[in-house]
Amino acid sequence: MSDLHCNSVSPLFSEETIKQRVREIGQQISEDYAGVTSDSPLSLIVTLKGAFMFAADLVRSITVPCCIDFIHASSYGSGKTSSGNVSIRHNLNVTGHHLLLVEDIVDTGLTLQQISAELMAMQPASLNICTLLDKPEARKYPVNVAYSGFTVPNAFIVGYGIDFNERYRELPFIGVL
Ligand code: IMP
Ligand code: MG
Numbered sequence: 001m002s003d004l005h006c007n008s009v010s011p012l013f014s015e016e017t018i019k020q021r022v023r024e025i026g027q028q029i030s031e032d033y034a035g036v037t038s039d040s041p042l043s044l045i046v047t048l049k050g051a052f053m054f055a056a057d058l059v060r061s062i063t064v065p066c067c068i069d070f071i072h073a074s075s076y077g078s079g080k081t082s083s084g085n086v087s088i089r090h091n092l093n094v095t096g097h098h099l100l101l102v103e104d105i106v107d108t109g110l111t112l113q114q115i116s117a118e119l120m121a122m123q124p125a126s127l128n129i130c131t132l133l134d135k136p137e138a139r140k141y142p143v144n145v146a147y148s149g150f151t152v153p154n155a156f157i158v159g160y161g162i163d164f165n166e167r168y169r170e171l172p173f174i175g176v177l
Contacts, residue, residue: 009158009168009175013150018160018174021149022054025130026061029100029147033064036098040125041065043097047115048072049169050104053161054132054149058102073111080156080164086114092122099124104162105133105152109141116143133157133174150174 013021029042036042042062046055048070059068071090099119106112112129119127130147137154158164159171168177 009171009177011173011175012152012157013160013174015172018149019057022057022132023061025147025149026058026063029058029130030061030063033098033100036064036066038065040096040098041067043094043099043124044068044102045092045094045099045119046070046102047104047111050162051102051132053169054104055102058130071115073115075111084110086111088115088118090118092119094119094122094124097124099127101127101129103129103131105135105157106131106143106145106148107135107138109139109143112143113141132160133162 033042042064044055044059044066046052046068055068059066069092071088071092073086073088075086101112101115101119103112116127128146129144131145132149133152134145134148135152135154155176156164157174158168158177159174161169162174163169164177
């Protein structure tokens, strides 16, 4: 059954490859934020739903004090194209915090641009972006990405938390649908 259900997904990155890369990013983040303390920890802001799996693995590779919060972002509509309208829901107060925005995939850049603007309005101490996947060919809105796991082609990607109409999130690998 499981073979059938992911027949339509061509693998790009295996579970092992992802694990290794996530570990490297976690180490890099830990080095870069070596100065944060328990009083002023690194605040991971994870975008739901797509980044949940990435964040769960990433946080276990981060060795500096951190806390985790969530922000819900979705492009209205369904299917493979974004509508250009982003709905953002959260209940955060991040004033004075060191923020690391954790995203699954940067496509046009609209979602991250809007989330960043909302967070910056609350005057955090700092804000950096960490994305598992970057699709640079699709970019329409410039986004400053500090940490990126993999560059992907301009195709529709699923797996490891990333969905097509709420499906395929459970796949342990990443592939093209
Ligand atoms: P953007 O606003 O165009 O950058 O798109 C951001 C969001 O659209 C991502 O956070 C994903 O949730 C979703 N998205 C973009 N490309 C893909 C894809 O290839 N597969 C699944 N979701 C995607
Ligand atoms: Mg997303």
